[in-house]
Amino acid sequence: MDQLPVEISQRIRHEARIAGLNDHAPSIEMVERRRLQLWSLTIVVIVATGLTALAVSGATGNVSWITGQPMILAGGVAILAIGFGIYAFEKEVHLHRLSRLLVDERLLSNTMAKRLQMNTALFNAGKALNSVLDLDEVLDAILANALELLGGIGGCVMLLEDQRVLRVVAVRGEGVDADARIRLGEAIPGRVAQTREALRVPQAVATAEACATAPGFAIGGAMCVPLVNRGQLLGVLTVLAPESGEFEDEDLDILSLFAEPVAAAIAKAGLYEAERANVAKLLESDRMKSQFVASVSHELRTPITSIRGAVAASRRTDDPAQREELLDVVDRQSGRLQAMVEEMLVAARMQENANRPTMQPIDLCALVKLTALDSHVAGRTVELELPEHCMVRAEPEALRRVLTNLIENAHKYGLAPIRVAVQVADDQVVMSVIDRGPGIPPEERERIFERFYRVDPNGTKPGMGLGLSIVRGLVESCGGKVWVEEAPGGGAAFRVSLRANALTESHPEVVHV
Amino acid sequence: MSERAKVLIVDDEPDVLLTLRMILEAEGFDPLLAADGETALRRVDEERPDLVVLDIMMPVLDGWFVLAELGGRPRRPAVVVCSAKSGESDRARANELGADEYVTKPFEPDDLVVVIRDVLARAGAQVA
Numbered sequence A: 001m002d003q004l005p006v007e008i009s010q011r012i013r014h015e016a017r018i019a020g021l022n023d024h025a026p027s028i029e030m031v032e033r034r035r036l037q038l039w040s041l042t043i044v045v046i047v048a049t050g051l052t053a054l055a056v057s058g059a060t061g062n063v064s065w066i067t068g069q070p071m072i073l074a075g076g077v078a079i080l081a082i083g084f085g086i087y088a089f090e091k092e093v094h095l096h097r098l099s100r101l102l103v104d105e106r107l108l109s110n111t112m113a114k115r116l117q118m119n120t121a122l123f124n125a126g127k128a129l130n131s132v133l134d135l136d137e138v139l140d141a142i143l144a145n146a147l148e149l150l151g152g153i154g155g156c157v158m159l160l161e162d163q164r165v166l167r168v169v170a171v172r173g174e175g176v177d178a179d180a181r182i183r184l185g186e187a188i189p190g191r192v193a194q195t196r197e198a199l200r201v202p203q204a205v206a207t208a209e210a211c212a213t214a215p216g217f218a219i220g221g222a223m224c225v226p227l228v229n230r231g232q233l234l235g236v237l238t239v240l241a242p243e244s245g246e247f248e249d250e251d252l253d254i255l256s257l258f259a260e261p262v263a264a265a266i267a268k269a270g271l272y273e274a275e276r277a278n279v280a281k282l283l284e285s286d287r288m289k290s291q292f293v294a295s296v297s298h299e300l301r302t303p304i305t306s307i308r309g310a311v312a313a314s315r316r317t318d319d320p321a322q323r324e325e326l327l328d329v330v331d332r333q334s335g336r337l338q339a340m341v342e343e344m345l346v347a348a349r350m351q352e353n354a355n356r357p358t359m360q361p362i363d364l365c366a367l368v369k370l371t372a373l374d375s376h377v378a379g380r381t382v383e384l385e386l387p388e389h390c391m392v393r394a395e396p397e398a399l400r401r402v403l404t405n406l407i408e409n410a411h412k413y414g415l416a417p418i419r420v421a422v423q424v425a426d427d428q429v430v431m432s433v434i435d436r437g438p439g440i441p442p443e444e445r446e447r448i449f450e451r452f453y454r455v456d457p458n459g460t461k462p463g464m465g466l467g468l469s470i471v472r473g474l475v476e477s478c479g480g481k482v483w484v485e486e487a488p489g490g491g492a493a494f495r496v497s498l499r500a501n502a503l504t505e506s507h508p509e510v511v512h513v
Numbered sequence B: 001m002s003e004r005a006k007v008l009i010v011d012d013e014p015d016v017l018l019t020l021r022m023i024l025e026a027e028g029f030d031p032l033l034a035a036d037g038e039t040a041l042r043r044v045d046e047e048r049p050d051l052v053v054l055d056i057m058m059p060v061l062d063g064w065f066v067l068a069e070l071g072g073r074p075r076r077p078a079v080v081v082c083s084a085k086s087g088e089s090d091r092a093r094a095n096e097l098g099a100d101e102y103v104t105k106p107f108e109p110d111d112l113v114v115v116i117r118d119v120l121a122r123a124g125a126q127v128a
Helices: A005-018 A028-061 A070-131 A135-150 A187-195 A203-208 A249-314 A320-351 A364-377 A396-413 A467-477 B014-026 B037-047 B063-071 B088-096 B109-123
Strands: A154-161 A165-173 A181-183 A199-202 A221-229 A232-240 A360-363 A383-385 A391-394 A419-425 A428-434 A481-486 A492-499 B006-010 B030-034 B051-054 B078-083 B101-104
Touching (some): A070 A135, A154 A187, A181 A187, A187 A232, A199 A203, A203 A221, A232 A249, A249 A320, A249 B014, A320 B014, A360 A396, A364 A396, A364 A428, A391 A396, A396 A467, A396 A492, A467 A481, B006 B014, B037 B051, B051 B063, B051 B109, B078 B109, B088 B101
Parallel strands (some): A383 A419, B006 B030, B051 B078
Antiparallel strands (some): A154 A165, A154 A232, A199 A221, A360 A391, A481 A492
């Protein structure tokens, strides 16, 4: 069996020639027919020899009816018989060899046919891998090929989630529970995922232990192989045998061959999916940037209109009081432009991640009171609900900007009264800015923190879509979280949670004995 | 008649109102002010201005609403829309709603004065 097919066919031809078979490709049937002929002839010869011997021995007593010289005749017949026997024996040896070679050849060609089938299936799997980039289609194509080759009734690919649970991502054929979730180490797939060793189980075990089999579905056994790509376990590939059949060890080897392209497909498709998501994100970011440019240029127009108006008006008047008033306009509006530019710079800096705040313990309540005072001066009044003190660990300037932006937003988009509250719960401090406006619809509550995102880009409210993204960036740089929810009784409640900082930090003392 | 043309300036930005008022006063108009759409409509009914300089993006009642409402008035004043919206669609919409001119912010104040004079002349009102 370990001979090369070419060598076998050469020997077959050689033996066939010796055995007197002129056919280049003799079949086992032809060899057997030739053996039958040979043995028939041998029997005929033996019988003939026997009869002759009988005739000769009969003639010893009587007169020979053939030659009259019995001894010479008997000797001649015997020599003939022996010669034929040697001939027949030699032919038989070659025919026997030929027959064995033909059996070998047949076995070999069967194996080769099976290998070819397997290679075709693997080739198809590879082709699916290269042609289709959608993970579902790749997995489906590979499963289909594996099932066809192994005669499985159903199969599935399960992927590892959170390093703990296997979840079915592709199903083919019957008998698989598409919603199956198997924990690592449990059932057959879970065990295979844990040990990373291929496993073939007979009917009894496969039925007793779940293999992601649909409840009540009878199977004849199962096989499960791990899917590993570059040393990383991705999931498992499971194939179920029909109730009437069972898998062989050889089948497990074949299934293991499929594991590699499946793992590669998953890794590749995963990359592709990530790439696609990335492209979508980039497109969205690009769209939002265009929106931003529109918003910014729009936002810049109003102060510039006022400044140019003030200059034009001051040229038309000699009244010092009016001129003073117009200078105030220029001052105010150029300040507004400056604030906008600063806001853009903060956002850009945050994007570059260069803005690393210096964290320090600060009294949040004192900071809220100061910021509220500033807001009050700017005409945005707020009500406060604060405890006496509340220490947090944060960067004071970042936190002040966060609160200023939130109060500004509340005044811009919400309705008075605007309340700022600070609550302490365990090791968390939550600062809330609450308004009585229409609130934020649930589907917008996450998006409003995105850069350049605006709930109503064509709306009547001014803004560049940067304020809240700056808030989130700054809060996160202080190790906190920010989110928005519906305020009790209506309106929006923006909440910032920060880690509380104990007033006195306890330092373990080193005791020298 | 030597009566000065009444121009109602509608804008939610106080500094725009202030500077335009001073400029139009200096140019010999009689400026009236409104910081939102509702006030604008009331002042149109009460004081019958010859022309309205109308901002679009305002809280509560925006410029589009005011423009549509003015279209339904029996003696509709001339309207110069004055907005930071610079899209062609906004211009077309203003035109459709009956605006006489469309000026994009930021504008050259002298140009606005010229536009106001032109529109008033076309409307046949007395130009200062």
